[in-house]
């Protein structure tokens with residue numbers, strides 16, 4: 001029996017190599033030619049849910065505008081540190097499912113998908129400007145083993161020739177998730193700085209995964225301005 005167990009295990013190993021990749025949203029098998037774990041239907045549904053670069057959006061937070069003009073109601077009363085923010089998707093439906101699969105379920109192979117959509121938005125809105133990733137909380141890499149923003153940045157650099165400037169560092173703080181709008185702003189205050197002895201690019205584009213209250217991006221933008229940035233815009237995968 002012992003001799004049979006070994007070929008069995010080898011066979012199982014070989015099977016797992018040819019097992020189909022599953023769509024991160026609907027779970028359907030995805031063709032091996034696909035560059036990321038999304039079936040054609042879910043990928044199209046995510047892309048279609050994007051308002052696109054030409055659609056009317058709030059000039060501050062980038063959320064699609066319905067009846068307002070120029071700036072959304074919320075941003076009229078807010079004072080953000082960045083000049084504009086451009087989220088690719090709203091945090092709902094299949095786009096939300098893909099972001100959750102990536103961030104929470106660890107489907108890291110989705111990074112090239114998000115990078116590809118981001119690269120198009122960067123090229124049309126902010127051509128030639130360097131991307132500055134929002135830094136993870138200290139110890140996150142150790143705990144989680146990877147940083148979802150960094151994976152996308154690497155893909156942007158390697159596959160799309162985007163220049164990245166990793167100059168921001170973050171002091172420890174409570175996780176933003178647990179806090180409300182006011183709490184998030186207070187929690188972030190003074191927590192982000194440009195690394196010792198470095199200057200900011202003059203026209204950086206901040207990159208984060210999900211834009212919620214804008215508190216983190218605001219602090220990052222303020223730090224970049226203190227270090228010499230003239231204009232700071234931001235991109236995110238999704239706006240919640």
Ligand SMILES: [Zn+2]
Nearest residue numbers: 023026039042
């Ligand atoms: Zn699917």
Ligand SMILES: [Zn+2]
Nearest residue numbers: 058061072075
């Ligand atoms: Zn807005």
